[in-house]
Amino acid sequence: MSDFTPTYVEHESFVETYHDDEDVLVQLQLTVNKDDGMPIVWLHCDVHQWNKRVFKKIKSGFRKMKREAKDILKLHNIDCLYTCTPNPKWCKMLGPYEKIGELESEDGQKLEVIEWELA
DSSP states (O other), rough: OOOOOOOOEEEEEEEEEEEEEESEEEEEEEEEEEETHHHEEEEEEEEESOOOHHHHHHHHHHHHHHHHHHHHHHHHHHHOEEEEEHHHHHHHHHEEEEEEEEETTTTSOOOEEEEEOOO
8 A cells, every 4th residue: 555645736627427316426527736737537436325236337337437538538648546435345346446545534434545447
């Protein structure tokens, strides 16, 4: 695990939604640091109800995002994306990733910060 220290930087963001219903929201957020122009991509997946059917929706949204976001990610030379999760077991089922750190949410929940390769 690498050293990971969350810091706030002024940024611009682009958000695209790939799935949104009563069970789950899957979004991609491209954030560009205003100081150095460095891009970073976050995968947002808000699950309102956990079950096998919802996991299929997450997988479908994740695949759709990887397929459709390919061009914009290439434009910014991005080959990976990041997410913070309280449930890394579900993330592991979506494909391989690397844990790069941990942080605590505003409500005190422990989250793993993971990096996904976009091959």
